[in-house]
Amino acid sequence: MRAVHLPAFGDPSVVPAYVEIPEPAAPAVGQVLIEVLYAPVNHNDLLVMGGKFPYHPELPAVLGNEAVGRVIALGAGVHHVKLGDLVTPPLYSGTWRERMLLEAEGLFALPPDADPQQLSMIRINPLTAGLMLSEYVDLQAGDWIVQNAANSGVGRAAIALAKARGLRSINLVRRAELVQELQAAGGDIVLVDEPGAAAKAAALVGDGKVRLALDGVSGAATARLLEFLSPGAAIVGYANMGGHKTAPGDLMQLMYKSVSSYFFYQNRPQFRARVPALLREAARMVAAGRLHTPVARTYRLSEVAEAIAHTLAGGKVLLDVAERRGY
Structure with missing residues (x-):
């Protein structure tokens, strides 16, 4: 499975590595497997790479702080989301990879007709605002x-x-x-x-x-x-x-x-209870066309170096992780 790793903290234009990593296991009880569709390249991703952010992952780590994905497998006991639903993974879960195994608790189905590129960006900026x-x-x-x-x-x-x-x-x-x-x-x-x-x-x-x-x-x-x-x-x-x-x-x-x-720092404990309602509000606004962020360009996962360079130069870019396979 393809992914982007952070092997060491350093210059964002140098340190990310496009790698092959093992496929995730089949979902256990209370888990889901998703295929990642789009993942933004955010400035806080760049800060994480440089070791200049409050969140410091244990290295090596898969990069990526937000995304949108489609549920492709369900573990036992998961009933509030179903196969084919669009979901957004938790913050700082390492989204720059093809597939992710997630705990189902806290996930919810995003509006099916909403633009998945816009849905990929609801986890950080709308919640911050x-x-x-x-x-x-x-x-x-x-x-x-x-x-x-x-x-x-x-x-x-x-x-x-x-x-x-x-x-x-x-x-x-x-x-x-x-x-x-x-x-x-x-x-x-x-x-x-x-x-x-x-x-x-x-x-x-x-x-x-x-x-x-x-x-x-x-x-x-x-x-x-x-x-x-x-x-x-x-x-x-x-x-x-x-x-x-x-x-x-x-x-x-x-x-x-x-x-x-x-x-402000979004990941403070006192804010976490407010996150689910704000996520749902943001998803509804995206679906209604009332929340929209212009995307300058999308890049394949293998083009992560170019995507980072574009972000550093200015402009909102997304990693097209699914490479437009019917989405």
Whole structure:
């Protein structure tokens, strides 16, 4: 069976190995066997490869943190999913392989008519967005949120989930050509992330309250987000796409506005009870066409080096593990 191994921590462009590994055993009681269809290449996959992520697998390990697969065999006692169902494996289960043996507990059938490429991406980004929208501020319908990295997978999920929950969003992007695209995706206000953007947003928000900021960039962009916030708001960091470990700028606004600051990590124990409901919500939104992340390209499992290079250069890519065998 083909898979992608991490033999040692190191440079993501060098360390992954395309290998043959043993076939999984037949499913035992309470287990299912799935054929993996699509598996995203995420930035947290790259961080895992470099040993720079809270999750450190025992090496050698199969890479891959999320996917969608089709059930091809059932163990005894499994009744809540059936042969042919689409399912999403648990987080950090090593999805860059052709077939996986999984415990059936916690799995559920995904909408059969939904796009499997989109379903492959519901485990990380929509859950991250959904939890950040619910766990730090008691947001009410009509409240505003602000986010940078609005064109990212998390950003697009936050736009869709905010809209579904009656919230309004200010969305910051790096390139002007993304403004109309994210407005069409449901962003209420979309601006280029640059000095002066906060004043433009304030004029449009009026008396509204901007109660939550989502920071996926870090660095000076973090300080700029504080300019948008109302007193008593919160800022939640979840990534450092800018590659910075400091946030130059006017951080005194944390004190002046009584802003609370947090950093989000999805795999914390306190969030796990919320995951099943959020996964189902995300799957329904994908099926309804209300949650969509553009895919730049798909790659075969054997092309994992090219897929990683594309991810490092920018753009959402998927591993087409089943190689379009009728799916």
